[in-house]
Amino acid sequence: MSTENARGVLLLSHVGFSFMEDLAGTVTARGLKIYVLSSLPEPLHQGSRPGALADLADDVRVTAEHVLTPRNVEDYLDHLEAMGASVLCCLTVWEGYRHLMARANARLGVPDLDEKQILELRDKLTMRNRLADAGLSRGRASALTPETLAERQREGCRYFVKPVNGIASFGTFPLTPDTTWADLERITAEAHSDTVYASVFTTNPGPSDPADLGGHPHSDMAANDGANPDAGHEVDFGVKFLVEDYVPGREFSFEVIVVDHEPHVVAVHEKREVTEAAGTVLENAVVSPPTSLSQEEIAAGICWVASVLDILGLGWGCFHVEARHAPSGWDLIEVNPRVGGSLISPSVAALTGGPGLLDLWLDSLLTARQPAGFLKALKSLSFAMDGTTRSGNATFFRVFYADPGTIREVGLNDNLPLQPVVSQVLLKPGDVVESSSREVFLGQVLWRMDRADRDTALPELLPASERAIEIVYETERG
Incomplete structure (x- = not known):
């Protein structure tokens, strides 16, 4: 070869x-x-x-x-x-x-981030307080124990609970007076039994040499294959939770490519519908560019994102930065060192009229040693620091989640005011959906429109899109 x-x-x-x-x-x-x-x-x-x-x-x-x-x-x-x-x-x-x-x-x-940076970034408890110390977040977090749970409930303020090391929205929810330690134990049991998600909640990933990571306790569980360099290091399957000050405001995400410590915001998505359910948070409907932000507010967000990445030392990679905006300004939900899920990458492709976020991330890696040509192209696709974008496109996508039960029928609805550019149905008749603290994706649909026409098209498309995927469940047995 x-x-x-x-x-x-x-x-x-x-x-x-x-x-x-x-x-x-x-x-x-x-x-x-x-x-x-x-x-x-x-x-x-x-x-x-x-x-x-x-x-x-x-x-x-x-x-x-x-x-x-x-x-x-x-x-x-x-x-x-x-x-x-x-x-x-x-x-x-x-x-x-x-x-x-x-x-x-x-x-x-x-060139890329190093292991230690990523594992530290996945420690959401430490990261939240680090950004608060730097003045970039108004919220703080504490480890959740039966004692801190009771204390926060007595205080009566708004708090949010999430795994210290988690992924997606598994086990994330607002703290209520009815939240019990048994609820956390139930979510922990679900995490242990979930083949797909179990490893991301562990508090001991076992790098090949723990000293290389400064003794940091967070990573993925190791396979017990007898030839594992992590052998001899105990794997902790416990799920540790944090409780943090509730971050108010409307929710957004910044899709960012960073090359040699220079961040570029390729897209800003606004979450038009967010459902905070028991045990998870569902992001139902997303639009880009945002409809509720001024150019100046977008510019402030871009500057804030750059400061967050700088404080955390994140000089390379693709980031899905989730944030909330309120009259008091921008605040952090999470920094994810990866492309956003669901239809974020196809949405970026529809916005640029060319490369999606996966394309840009791959190209940033392939050109990392000599990035000049890629950087020129990336800048032409990205938001300027003044909050403007050259793209004349807008996108809207809706994510559908399945309810517990057996699916009898499921399919796309062709009778919509605007035909989608991407349609995906991920489940089929006969599939059984179990009750869980993580979202169960049913499907997702993406629309593209001219940005000049968006404010006219969205009011009709938003309610109509709720029927874009139609599903019928078997009648529940008595």
Whole structure:
């Protein structure tokens, strides 16, 4: 195998998924090979997903455990090197593997965040207080214990509960007078039994050498495979929660690409509908650019995001910065060191009329050693510091979540005032949805329109979009 013909990208997949089809298309569009390292899929998908990955990729390895470890990544890179592959960079959208991606890129000589930064960033308790100390957040957080739970409830103020190391909205909810420690124990039990999500809540990921990370206690659980470099380090499957001051205001996200400590806000999404349910927060409807912010408020948000990234020392990568805006200004929800979920990347593509966020993240890695040309293109797509954007497009997307029950019928509704540019139905008749503290995605639909027409189109599209995916459940048994 010639090195030139073997130039490719290493993709890390969690249980066989993690946007693999989207990532594969992004890689092949650049004429590059696809090398996939995946953890073992869930039992339901073990018969189909490895074969599907093999159809997508030029080389695939599926491990024997449900979670990838540092040794898995090192061994697979050794294998690719032995077969003559030229791995240009590593990429994953699964936040639980973001530190493994950084580890691989360090070995490959690709500028990226380092492992320690990412693991520290995933410690939401420390990060919240660090930003508060810097004057960039008005909220503070404390470890949640039975004692602090009772104290906060006696105070009667608004607080929010979330896992210290979490992902998506699993186990996040507003604190109420009715919240009990048993509720936290129930969510912890669900996390333990959830094959997909269990590892992201652990408080001991076991890097190959804990000293390399300054003794930091947060990462993904290690596989017990007998050859694990983490052997001898106890894996803690406990879920630790924090309680933080409730951040008021309307919710937004900034989609950011950072190259050599220079951040570029490619898009700003406004969450038009957010449902705070028991055990989770559902983000239902999202529009970009925001409809409720002035140019000056967007500019202030861009400046605030740059300050947050600077204080945290985040000089490379793709970030989904979730924030709230109130009359008092901007405040943080979370900094996610990855592309946003659901239809964030296709929304960016619809806004730019070209590259989506996955494209931009991959290109930032491929050009990281000589970024001048990429930076010029990135700047032309991004918001200016004064809050303006060159894009004449606007987007709106709705995410649908399934209720517990058995699905009888599900499908897209063609009778809509504007036809979508992306439609995805993720469940099918016969699927059984269990009650859980994490969201169960049913599907998602994205629309694009001229920005000049948006304020006219949205009032009709918003209510109509609620029927974009129609679902019927089996009658509940008595």
